[in-house]
Amino acid sequence: MSGSPFTSTLTLAVGAVLVCAVTVVWLSSVRSVIRVVAFQGVALGLVVLVVGVHLGDPGLIATAAVVLAVKGIAMPFLLERSGGGALTRETRPLVNVPASLVASAVLIVVAFVASRGVAHFVGSTEGGLVPVGVATALLGFFVLVAKRRPIFQMVGLLMIDNGIAMVAFLCTAGVPFLIEMGVSLDVLLGVVVLMVLAQRLRSEFGDLDLDELQELHD
Amino acid sequence: MTSDLLVVTALIGLSSSAVGAMAPLRIRMHLSVALTIAACASGFVMAAEVLHTGRAAVVHTTALLPQSGLSMVLDRFGALFVAVSAVVGIGAMVFRLGYHGQGLSSRTASCILPLFVTTLLLVPAAANVTTFLFLWELMAVTSLLLVLVDHRRRSEVASAGQWYAVMTQFGAAALLVGLVLLATHTGSQSFAAIAARSTHLPAGVRDSAFVLVVVGFGSKAGMVPLHVWLPRAHPEAPGPVSALMSAAMVNLGIYGIVRVGDGLLGGGPAWWWLLVMALGALSALFGSLHSATSSDLKRLLAYSTTDNVGLMLLGVGASGLFASTGHRALALVALVATLLHVVFHAVFKGSLFLSASSLQQATGTRDLDRMGGLLRRVPLTGTIFLVGGLAMAAMPVLCGFVSEWLLLQAMLHGLPSSDPAIAVAMPIGVGALALTGGLTALTIVKAAGIGLLGQPRSTGAAEAHEVGPSMRLGAAILATLCLVFGVAPFLVVPSVVDAARSVTRARIPDPLVGGWQVGLAGVHGALAPGLLALALLIAVTLVAGARRMLQPTPARRTQAWGCGRDLQTATMEYTATSFGEPLTRVFEDVLRPAHDLDVSHAAESRYYVEAARFHTSLDDAFERHAYRPASVGLGRWGALARRVPNGSIHRYLAFGLVALIVVLVVVG
Incomplete structure (x- = not known):
């Protein structure tokens, strides 16, 4: 990477998103995970801001502000509210922490191998960073699969969305404001649905383990 | 004018279905049956017009089916099948007026039955792949629903429906792949364009398309080894439906094989047709053997449908084999014989199934072992059954004789050929035809002799009463046609020749001698069924007169099957099972009783x-x-697969992740 301020800032922000994703896989404390994902939202906002400033596009800068507000503040706040209380740790994940980290490494390699084509197609600095977005989305998916607490499912969903949004911003030099709003609202809705599911789980089974739902299988 | 009639036929058919669904109960049945008969009549007039003038009925519209549009072209070949379906439809619908029970009067059934008849009339007119598959599926689904109408009361019906559903969907899948293969490789889904371009296709495409299509159509026609649904579904269907399925629907399987093999693909290598002949011979022998040993009357008839479909396939195969080795005239004769058998089989099998349903309604049983003495108790229905049965056994002066004789002639005249494929295939075909003929005669001797003669073997048979007039009329229409076509085949032969020519596009002179005779031009052999009938009449009169003169005292009359004993009771009689027992013993390895x-x-x-x-x-x-x-x-595979989705959300999410990674790696 060359030393221009645009490139180094963008790389830093994108790198922060990925570091946050790996940290979520690693951590088990619910409160820290929410904080990490909030930081990921802020880093994503920074990515959009950098691209916006670089292109001199006021619409994109406005989008950056919205992303920052929704993903850095609003959603973590909602998560905090639903996840706060007695349950503070993921005590028995389906895949233990060392194995999760190995899996994360594998997923990141897969993401880089898989998105070679896209990266080559986009070219320049942004293209080189596209695999990081794909890796973030895959790690989000992995969190969905590997953790038992519904709060982690919300976090994973949020990470998938962050990864996809980052790929979109990097590839197309700015997603129209309206589309970004639509996608963010979708994820918000998903989080709300999961929150309701978590509440119902707690009241039905007295626990927050998603695998309790297996009892519903015929 | 014929194009308008095509639209009119479809509209009347659909409106009769709507009437069946919505009209008040009191008039529902009569009104929808009347409209269905009108649709059949309109279809018949249209088909006759097309057969007569040779001008196809054409309807194209893009408003009905998305993307491809609805495209219908009824040529002479299709018109023959429409005419057959229409005649069987009229017979079955008249019969249906008097037919009660087995759930046919429900709202669903009165809505579906006209729709089924309409699809039978429209399928041969379909002129592109989408239209054809649409109508074909509609026909399959409506017939399936009609088989199932009585499922609440009898568990066999549900099982028969399952077999039918699986087999028909399997066949439809094969058809879909075969026809789509042709459409993609020729770049057009219209039948005319496929026919024009198919000769330039790679051999692999043509071969696989033909085999798939034979499997698809063969499963609908009841070809062995795809026949297993037929002896279950046809007997369990209500009377008129079983007649429609056995006499009209199976024909469309033959229609499809000829349409694709001869029409769309324009003929093919010898092995295609040897395959068809082999399957035909197998079906004929297997079907006749099972019908000769079956003691359930409708099951017996269903197996005999497989047997007759086998004969048709034998004819189709022989025709294709002759064409592929350059014997164009013989090829046409064999195809004409096949199509004649389609017509005649429809007539006699329709009358047989309808009269068998009447016998079932009169006695309350389908089991031949519980019938007996019915010719005296239900004389007209019994006579109709006898006429249809004798026609099926290819007795002279009835229609089955003409078509089977012609088929035999065509195959025999192929014998001197120097071509090794023909020299091997034809003697086997002739042998299969001969053995099938013998077994069919045995079947009818059993069905008529045990069921209609002798003493009643159950109280139901003893108290049997003649069925209602419309049921008798419906079956009698078809039985009369058996006799008419048998004595005067020239009523249908020219149309059948035209139909056969239109599909093979062969430019050869009329191979058949017309007039009162049916014969083959260029080779020896002619048949004059009218003269035969006259000779038979004279011979019978002479023998009867001579006997009366030579033997003045009347003979002592006792019961049939009584061996002349006086104190004969029903338990001493032969039953259908015991009659078929020697045959069962001879073919023990195949039948495994x-x-x-x-x-x-x-x-x-x-x-x-x-x-x-x-x-x-x-x-x-x-x-x-x-x-x-x-x-x-x-079932085992299904049980294994059911263990995979165990209800764990994490497992389902993992499926998603793995799928995503696979897609990324494959695409990326």
């Missing part, structure tokens, strides 16, 4: 038998060796 003898002895001495029960059942060899293992295997 299962006997179950249960003897209980008296308590005082084991030398005295208190009661004995004997139960025998025949298995379908294909069902036992192919279908049952396959279904058990599928």
Whole structure:
């Protein structure tokens, strides 16, 4: 990477998103995970801001502000509210922490191998960073699969969305404001649905383990 | 004008279905039946017009089916099948007016039955792949629903429906792949364009398309080894439906094979047709053997449908084989014989199924072992059954004789050929045809002799009463046609020749001698059924007169099957099972009868038998060796697969992740 301020800032922000994703896989404390994902939202906002400033596009800068507000503040706040209380740790994940980290490494390699084509197609600095977005989305998916607490499912969903949004911003030099709003609202809705599911789980089974739902299988 | 009639036929058919669904109960049945008969009549007039003038009925519209549009072209070949369906439809619908029971009067059934008849009239007119598959599926689904109307009361119906559903969907899938293969490789889905371009396709595409299409159409026609649904579904369907299925729907399987093989693909290598002949010979022998040993009347008729479809396939195969080796005239004769058999089979099998349903309604049973003496109790229905049965056994002056004679002639005249394929295939075909003919005669002797003659073997048979007039009329229409076509085949032969020519596009002179005779131009052999009938009449009169003159005292009359005994009771009579027993013994390796003898002895001495029960059942060899293992295997596979989705959300999410990674790696 060359030393221009645009490139180094963008790389830093994108790198922060990925570091946050790996940290979520690693951590088990619910409160820290929410904080990490909030930081990921802020880093994503920074990515959009950098691209916006670089292109001199006021619409994109406005989008950056919205992303920052929704993903850095609003959603973590909602998560905090639903996840706060007695349950503070993921005590028995389906895949233990060392194995999760190995899996994360594998997923990141897969993401880089898989998105070679896209990266080559986009070219320049942004293209080189596209695999990081794909890796973030895959790690989000992995969190969905590997953790038992519904709060982690919300976090994973949020990470998938962050990864996809980052790929979109990097590839197309700015997603129209309206589309970004639509996608963010979708994820918000998903989080709300999961929150309701978590509440119902707690009241039905007295626990927050998603695998309790297996009892519903015929 | 014919194009308008095509639209009119479809509209009347659809409106009769709507009437069946919505009209008040009191008039529902009569109104929808009347409209369905009108649709059949309109279809028949249209088909006759097309056959007569040779101008196709054409309807194109893009408003009905998305993307491809609805495209219908009824040429002479299709018109022949429309005419057959229309005649059977009229007979079955008149019969239906008097037919009660087995759930046909429900709202669903009165809505679906006209729709089924309409699809039978429209399928031969379809002129592109989408239209054809749409109508074909509609026909399959409506017939399936009609088989199932009585499922609440009898569990066999549900099982028959399952077999039928699986087999028809399997066939439809094969058809879909075969036809789509042709459409993609020729770049057009219209039948005319496929026919124009198909000769330039790679051999692999043509071969696989033909085999797939034979499988698809063969499953609908009841071809062995895809026949297993037929002896289940046809007997369980209500009377008029079973007649429509056996006499009209199976024809469309033959229609499809000829349309694609000869029409769209323009003929093919010898092995295609040897395959068809082999399947035909197998179907004919297997079907006739099972119908000769079956004692359930409708099951017997269903197996004989497989047998007759086998004969048709034998003819189609022979025709294709002749064409592929350059014997164009013989090819046309064989195809004409096949199509004549399609027409005649429809007529006699329709009358047989309708009269068998009447017998069932009169006696309350389908089991031949519980019938007997019915010719005296239900004379007209019994006579109709006898006429249809004799036509099926190819007795002279009835229609089956003409078509089977012509088929035999065509195959025999291929014998001097120097071509090795023909020299091997034809003698086998002739042998299969001869053995089938003999077994069919045996079947009819059994069905008519046991069912109609002798003493009643159950109270139901003893108290049988003649069925209603419209049921008798519906069956009588078709039985009369058996006699008319048998005596005067020239009524249909020219149309059939035109139809055969239109599909093969062969430019050769009329191979058949017309007039009162039916014969083959250029080779020896002619048949004059009218003169034959006259000779038969004279001979019968002479013999009867001579006997009366030579033997003045009347002979002593006793019961049939009584061997001249005076104190004959029903339990001493031959039954259908015992009549077929020697045959079962001869073909034990194929039929594998299962006997179950249960003897209980008296308590005082084991030398005295208190009661004995004997139960025998025949298995379908294909069902036992192919279908049952396959279904058990599928069941196991299903049970294994059911363990994978265990209800864990994490597992489902993992499926998603793995799928995503696979897609990324493959695409990326």
